[in-house]
Amino acid sequence: MKSRFENENLKWIPFLILFVIFLPFVLKSAxxxxxxxxxxxxxxxxxxxxTIGLDILSGYTGLMSLGHAAFLALGAYFSAIMVxxxxxxxxxxxxxxxxxxxxxxxxxGFPALRVQGIYLGLTTMGFGFIVKRLIIxxxxxxxxxxxxxxxxxxxxxxxxNSDWENYFVIYFFVIISVIICRRxxxxxxxxxxxxxxxxxxAAIASGINLPKYKMISFFISGSFAGLAGVLFAHTSNFxxxxxxxxxxxxxxxVMLMIGGMGSIYGAVLxxxxxxxxxxxxxxxFEDSLSKYMYLETGDFQAFIFGLIMLIFIIxxxxxxxxxxxxMKIYWKIFPFNPRKRFI
Amino acid sequence: xxxxxxxxxxxxxxGLALGCIYALIALGFTLIYKATEVVNFSQGEIMMxxxxxxxxxxxxxxxxxxxxxxxxxxxxxxxxxxxAVLFGIIMDFIINKPLKGEPVFSVIMATISLAIILRxxxxxxxxxxxxxxxxxxxxxxxxxxxVVISILDISIIFxxxxxxxxxxxxxxxxxxxxAMKATSADAEAAQLLGxxxxxxxxxxxxxxxxxxxxxxxxxxxxxALIDTSMSFLGLKAFPAAILGGFGSIKxxxxxxxILGIIETVSLGTLSFHFSWIKEINDIIVWIVLIAVLMIRxxxxxxxxxxxxx
Numbered sequence: 066m067k068s069r070f071e072n073e074n075l076k077w078i079p080f081l082i083l084f085v086i087f088l089p090f091v092l093k094s095a096x097x098x099x100x101x102x103x104x105x106x107x108x109x110x111x112x113x114x115x116t117i118g119l120d121i122l123s124g125y126t127g128l129m130s131l132g133h134a135a136f137l138a139l140g141a142y143f144s145a146i147m148v149x150x151x152x153x154x155x156x157x158x159x160x161x162x163x164x165x166x167x168x169x170x171x172x173x174g175f176p177a178l179r180v181q182g183i184y185l186g187l188t189t190m191g192f193g194f195i196v197k198r199l200i201i202x203x204x205x206x207x208x209x210x211x212x213x214x215x216x217x218x219x220x221x222x223x224x225x226n227s228d229w230e231n232y233f234v235i236y237f238f239v240i241i242s243v244i245i246c247r248r249x250x251x252x253x254x255x256x257x258x259x260x261x262x263x264x265x266x267a268a269i270a271s272g273i274n275l276p277k278y279k280m281i282s283f284f285i286s287g288s289f290a291g292l293a294g295v296l297f298a299h300t301s302n303f304x305x306x307x308x309x310x311x312x313x314x315x316x317x318x319v320m321l322m323i324g325g326m327g328s329i330y331g332a333v334l335x336x337x338x339x340x341x342x343x344x345x346x347x348x349x350f351e352d353s354l355s356k357y358m359y360l361e362t363g364d365f366q367a368f369i370f371g372l373i374m375l376i377f378i379i380x381x382x383x384x385x386x387x388x389x390x391x392m393k394i395y396w397k398i399f400p401f402n403p404r405k406r407f408i
Numbered sequence: 409x410x411x412x413x414x415x416x417x418x419x420x421x422x423g424l425a426l427g428c429i430y431a432l433i434a435l436g437f438t439l440i441y442k443a444t445e446v447v448n449f450s451q452g453e454i455m456m457x458x459x460x461x462x463x464x465x466x467x468x469x470x471x472x473x474x475x476x477x478x479x480x481x482x483x484x485x486x487x488x489x490x491x492a493v494l495f496g497i498i499m500d501f502i503i504n505k506p507l508k509g510e511p512v513f514s515v516i517m518a519t520i521s522l523a524i525i526l527r528x529x530x531x532x533x534x535x536x537x538x539x540x541x542x543x544x545x546x547x548x549x550x551x552x553x554x555v556v557i558s559i560l561d562i563s564i565i566f567x568x569x570x571x572x573x574x575x576x577x578x579x580x581x582x583x584x585x586x587a588m589k590a591t592s593a594d595a596e597a598a599q600l601l602g603x604x605x606x607x608x609x610x611x612x613x614x615x616x617x618x619x620x621x622x623x624x625x626x627x628x629x630x631x632a633l634i635d636t637s638m639s640f641l642g643l644k645a646f647p648a649a650i651l652g653g654f655g656s657i658k659x660x661x662x663x664x665x666i667l668g669i670i671e672t673v674s675l676g677t678l679s680f681h682f683s684w685i686k687e688i689n690d691i692i693v694w695i696v697l698i699a700v701l702m703i704r705x706x707x708x709x710x711x712x713x714x715x716x717x
Contacts, residue, residue, distance in 0.1 A: 129513065176698065179705040183447045183516070187650050188701060190643075191694030198691045311643070315520055322517055364531040371524035378518045379506045 085236050089229060102345075103228040107300060109340035110235040111293050114242050116320050116332040118289025123318065124326035125250055126282040127262030128177055129186040132193030133317050136287050138309035140166045140294020142200060142207050145215040145304060150206065155218050155299065163291035170287025174280045193314055197306050212305030215298045231300040238296065239333075242289060246329050249285070258282055262327075319374050325386025334385045343370070415677040418555050420669055422676075425561035425630070427668020428568035432623035433645035434652065434660035435575065436616040442592040442655050443612040444504065446515045450523035451620050452642010454495070457526055458624030459634050460534055462488045463541060481544040485625065492621035496614030504609055523639070531636050543629030564626050571622055572661060575615075579657070588612060644671075647697040653707025663708065667693055 088106070092099040119133050144162045147153040153161070176188045200207045207213055217226040218234065225234055249255050257278045260268040269275055298304050316339065324335020347366045354365065381387055436451045465484035470476055503522060507515045545563040549556050579585040590598040591608045599605045627641070628634055648667045652659025674692050688695070700708065 176701060180701050181705070182512075183654060184650060184701060184705065184707075186447075186516075187646055188698055191647070191691075191698055194694050195691050198688060202688070312524075315524075318517065319521075322514070364528045367524050367528035368532065371521040371528065374521035375502070375518060375525065378510075378514050378521065382510055382514045 082240060085240065089232050100228050103232050105340060105344040107228060107231050107235050108344070109337050110232075110239045111297050111300070112317070112320065112340055113239050113333050113336045114296070115290045115293040116317055116324070116336045117242050117246050117329055118286040118293075119317055119321055120326065120329060120332040121246060121249070121258070121289070122282050122286035123321060124328070124332070125255060125262060126258040126279065128279065128282065129182065130189045130286070131186045131311075131314050131318070132173070132189035132191070132196075133286075133290055134309040134311065134313040135189075135193040135196035136166055136169065136290030137294045137297060137313075138196055138200065138304075138306070139169055140291035141215075141298035141304045141309075142213070142294075143291070144295040145213055145298045146206055148299070149216055155220060159292075159295055162295045163288040166291025166294065167284040167288035170283035170285075171280055173287075174283030177279050177283060178276045190311065190314070193309075193311055197309060200306050208305075210306050212303055212307075215302050215304060217302065218299035225300070235296055235300065238292060242292070243329060243333065246289075250329065254278070254281065259327075316370075319370070322382075323374065323377050323384050325384030325389075328386035331384055331386035331389075338385070339370075342373070412677055412681070414554050416673060418557070419672045419676040421555075421557055421565075422561055423669035423672030424665060425564040425668070426672055427648075427665035428565055429623050429627045429630075429641075429664075430645045430648040430668050431661040431664025432568055432571065432619055432626070433642055434649035434664045435572070435657065436619040436623070437645070437649040438655060438657055438660040439612055439619065440616045441649075442657075443588060444515075444609060445512055446503075446519065447512075447654070448616060449516065449519040449642075450499075450526060451616065452639040452645065453523045453526040453530075454617055454620030455624035455627065455642060456634075456636060456639040457495070457530060458488060458492065458621030459541070459628040459638060460530060460624075461491050461621070462625045462628065463634060466542070476542075478544065488621055488625060489618065492618045493614050495621070496617035497610065499617060500610045500613040504613060523642075527636050527639055540633050541628040541631065545629075560629055564630065567622075567626055571619070575619075575657075584608075584611060644693060647693050650707055651697055651700055653709040656707070656709040659707055659709030667696070670696060 089099070089103060092102050096102065115133065115137055119130065122128050122130055140162050143165055144155075144158045147158045147161065148155050173189060173192045177185055180188055201209050204210075217224050219225070220234065223230075225231060250258070257268070257273050260271065260273060261275065261278060261282075265275060297308075320335040320339045321332055322335070323338060324333065325331030343366060347369050350369070351365045377384060383390070433451050433455060436454070437448055440446055440448045462484055465487040466480065469480045469483055473480065499522070503515065503518050507518055543560055543563070545559050549558045551557075577585075579589060587598070587603045588608055588611065590601070590603055591605055595605050598608075624638075627638070631638060644667075645664065648664040649660050650663070651667060652661070652663030671693055
């Protein structure tokens with residue numbers, strides 16, 4: 066039997082995993098402030114898990130979601146309540162929460178069967194607002210808008226309480242998620258998703274059960290967001306409604322677009338790019354700029370953010386993935402390129 | 409009992425004013441959507457920028473002449489309108505021209521990025537100061553059979569009606585308006601008939617920007633102060649446009665007014681008498697929206713599209 070990945074070069078995957086394992090050691094020996102870098106990379110890891118799930122929904126199935134921060138919030142709060150208030154062990158919550166949030170994916174996937182395009186985008190956005198409000202309404206459980214302290218994760222007796230330990234736990238799940246998604250999009254399920262994205266009518270005509278596959282897509286996407294939420298809650302130790310703003314949902318889509326929709330590695334790259342940009346490079350500019358003018362924190366950041374996004378959409382709508390594809394084609398037919406159409 | 413009825417009437421009038429603002433913003437969405445199938449997420453930000461620009465002109469002119477009179481309001485208004493036209497042309501250059509033929513999703517993301525840029529740029533340039541707005545009509549209130557009515561609300565309702573009827577006349581009785589209708593029906597056929605489609609698109613963006621700025625000018629006196637969070641009202645106008653059905657001008661106006669009234673009434677009298685409404689009054693708009701979309705997926709006045717493969 067032929068492998069699904071036979072026309073792909075997989076030799077570099079072990080090197081990538083080795084790189085992920087040794088990165089913190091390299092950072093520690095290179096800089097003194099490695100803890101902050103690790104914190105940023107951890108955040109990126111959590112967002113990577115979520116954007117991969119969003120990629121399944123938006124990039125592969127073609128369903129727009131402007132409320133993915135709500136799934137993250139649901140995951141974070143469910144896990145926090147289950148572990149701290151109901152006494153369920155963290156290992157169990159790690160499995161239960163994604164399933165539960167995936168079921169919420171069903172709930173929001175239900176309108177997706179009737180509404181399309183921008184209507185769906187707005188419905189999911191409304192879902193985001195409603196979830197945020199519900200967190201405040203159930204403030205006896207969730208602590209409302211003043212936030213909730215979450216205990217450290219305890220994995221089989223091992224308490225994970227530093228950025229160093231968080232890194233390995235988070236990136237373990239990142240690698241697992243990437244592998245699952247890569248296999249998923251190459252399977253029958255993934256092909257069904259892509260056919261729905263390309264043309265719903267044609268998908269129906271070729272015997273694809275549209276409601277079923279749309280629901281499955283929402284379930285998978287919600288589960289990944291739920292997993293990201295669990296990790297977010299137990300590694301940052303504090304969650305409040307401010308963490309799950311509507312803007313965050315938009316930023317997730319930005320990450321996806323900059324990486325390239327419909328490509329798992331693209332989603333990973335886009336997320337890394339945006340999170341590192343936001344937390345490492347922009348503050349440097351902001352510091353030097355704030356000597357000359359008054360700057361409210363976050364404004365300059367958002368400005369650069371919007372600018373990068375606009376430039377990418379206008380000049381490189383397929384993102385990093387598109388760049389990579391163009392480069393590949395360029396080198397394949399290298400001496401005989403029709404015109405200079407590089408990047 | 410009469411208390412409740414009086415309160416409801418009062419809030420309905422106030423809600424009508426808010427609804428007119430929503431309707432104007434929704435009109436901006438609808439104009440662009442009808443012509444180019446693009447959903448413009450930056451409409452709320454245009455409104456905010458409009459309010460800022462209007463106030464900037466007012467301040468400038470007041471500093472120049474040393475007083476405040478009707479001419480200053482008129483001049484500031486004209487200045488804002490000129491700004492709106494320029495802004496529309498810039499938007500056409502940034503968003504519409506380079507992204508022609510791209511998938512609608514990328515254009516939507518481009519408008520979102522424009523919204524982020526506008527909001528942060530306003531915050532950087534105008535600083536964190538919050539400005540207290542003033543209105544040419546004053547902010548007095550008067551009693552009518554026990555109902556308190558604010559002159560500001562009345563002025564908003566009348567201005568909005570004037571603007572809407574102006575647009576109605578433009579779309580149905582002028583050459584360019586009919587050209588716009590033709591373009592939105594079928595761009596290629598319109599081009600074959602000699603309509604300069606690119607020019608029409610530019611006019612559409614200019615009109616959307618104009619509506620945005622006008623709604624900003626109208627809304628500003630109703631707010632206690634102007635700051636960048638005003639643009640989130642644009643997000644609230646989305647349900648209005650969706651409720652009426654995206655792409656229907658009538659739907660946008662009616663949807664806006666319905667949502668304005670629902671929001672104000674649920675915030676006022678109803679929340680005094682039913683405490684549970686108080687908990688959810690900022691998402692009631694979205695609940696109504698989702699409920700309507702469940703029953704009619706294309707909104708109240710929308711027409712469902714037939715897709716060809």
